[in-house]
Amino acid sequence: MKILFLGDVMGRAGRTAIAEGLAQLRKDWRLDFVVVNGENATSGMGLSADHAKLLLEAGADVVTLGDHAFDQKDMLAFIEKEPRIIRPINFSKAAPGAGARVFTAPGGRKVLVAQVLGQVFMKRPFDDPFSALDATLRQYPMGGQVQASLIDIHCEATSEKMATGHFCDGRASIVVGTHTHVPTADAMILPGGTAYLSDAGMCGDYNSVIGMEKTEPLRRFITGMPKARFTPATQPATLSGLYVETDDKTGRATRVEMVRQGGRLAQAGPA
Structure with a gap:
């Protein structure tokens, strides 16, 4: 199967x-399946129902969220009627929607x-990610219940993302990191056959500070004092993510390529 994952969609760009x-x-x-992380697609903070529809209509099969999952309040109701939106599996137990689906x-x-x-380094303590993933992967083993599986690990620390990759190695087809908006260069296939990347980067304007117009973030770093709200940068965006090919019989990855299309980080994609 040919699978594309695209990192955090940042604002209008x-x-x-x-x-x-x-x-x-x-x-x-000739992609078979596309997953897009959309948690910053609406003004850089969350995802509205209208913008979720746009991403799905554009060609995403599934849209994942993150720690800003419900910053846009209409997502609380929309996620209940749109199964193609996935929120974190270890979010609040009272959260609507699902954290894993087939x-x-x-x-x-x-x-x-x-x-x-x-x-x-996350702002609030979430439930244990490893036990949550373990239960899900046991329920849906590769080569049995599913032909492929993708885990979006949304967090700050690359060490935690790498630990998740190794924890899932041989149990998931793909483990890909999101949240920091900065693409890493460590795409690889782990020994058990899991494609891994610490961070897919963002789909946004890289002439920015992680997708935000530079002036206000620079002011805060330099002076320690806020003056205005952060606003997403608006120049042409780079699509950043991960392309993976998998074996339908085993679910294991057979090829992995980083993706950088358009904007400032453009490079060739899969041949």
Whole structure:
């Protein structure tokens, strides 16, 4: 199976890049399944129902969220009626929606998508990510219940993301990090056959401070004093993420490539 994961969509620039570019990528790369992290797509803080619809209509099969999952209040109701939106599996037990679901790809193949929040350096303590993932992966083993599985590990620390990758090695097809908006260069296939990347980066304007216009973040770093709200940068965005090919029989990754399309970090994608 050919699977594409795209990192955190950041504001209007990221939404526009998805809307204008994803359908062509699906065609050019003959993609079977696409997952997009959309938790910053609305003004850099959360995802509205309208913007979720835009990402899905543009070609995403599933949209994952993150620690800003419900910053846009209409998502509380929308996620209950839109199964293609996935919030973190270890979010509040009172949270609506689901943190893991199985979806159908072309040919009737089943794909598990789950998202989990890390604990290190996060602003609030979330439930243990490892026990949450363990229960899900036991329920949906590769080569049995599902032909492929993707885990979005949304957290600050690369060490925690790497630990998650090794914890899931051989049990998930893909473990990919999100949240920091900075793409890492460590795409690899782990010994058990899991494709791994510490952070997919963002789909946003990289002439910025992690997707925000530079002036206010610089002021706060230099002076320690806020003056205005953060606003997303608006120049052309780079689509950043991970391309993976998997074996339908085992669920293991057979190829992994970092993706940088358009904007300031452009590079060739899969041949």
